[in-house]
Amino acid sequence: MSLTPEQKKAVAAWVATGDNLSAVQRKLSEQFQMAMTYRDVRFLVDDLDLELKDAAPKVDASDVTKTQPPKAEETAPAKKGFLEKAKEKLGLGKGDADEIAEDGPEPMEEDLAGLPPEGASNVTVSVDKVTLIPGALASGSVTFSDGVVGKWVVDQYGRPGFTEVSQPGYRPNPEDAQAFMQELSATLQQRGF
Secondary structure, eight states: OOOOHHHHHHHHHHHHTTOOHHHHHHHHHHHHOOOOOHHHHHHHHHHTTOOOOOSSOOOOTTOTTSOOOOOHHHHSOOOOOHHHHHHHHHTOOTTHHHHHHHHSOOOOHHHHTTSOOTTOOSOEEEEOSSOOSTTEEEEEEEEOTTSOEEEEEEETTSOEEEEEESSTTOOOOHHHHHHHHHHHHHHHHHTTO
């Protein structure tokens, strides 16, 4: 695809002002109705002997004494733990359990009879010894405090999900959901996940 002299001047001006290849590609499409692939734009810039401006200054790689290795927190994005990802997926915030407790009436002593002590959970999680589900890192089952049983999986991206639930359309209450995520996280950490 050939460009007119005016189009070549426009591309040269865009590159001179610091536009990157994506911006040049977008501007060619918007202003001249020219659909070009990223690679074609790269070749065009090379053919016009234009030099793209780098956002970061170049460092002399031959002298290693001048360079300082970047700090770990600068190079690696903040990673969310399994529990944080799962809480986010279930829609639980940091203080959801506290808010739920504050919203409802205080339980009577007789209401608390038979419940586990505070901090203990009625949710039980088990992990399958062998995971036969394609794309899953781990799988297992869970029994919620109300007796509903489900089969869960964690996919290769660390996202939890359910494959079966004994009660169609079931959604665990926030306390059970949070307890499930904590139990699942603890169980998977014991297994090396």
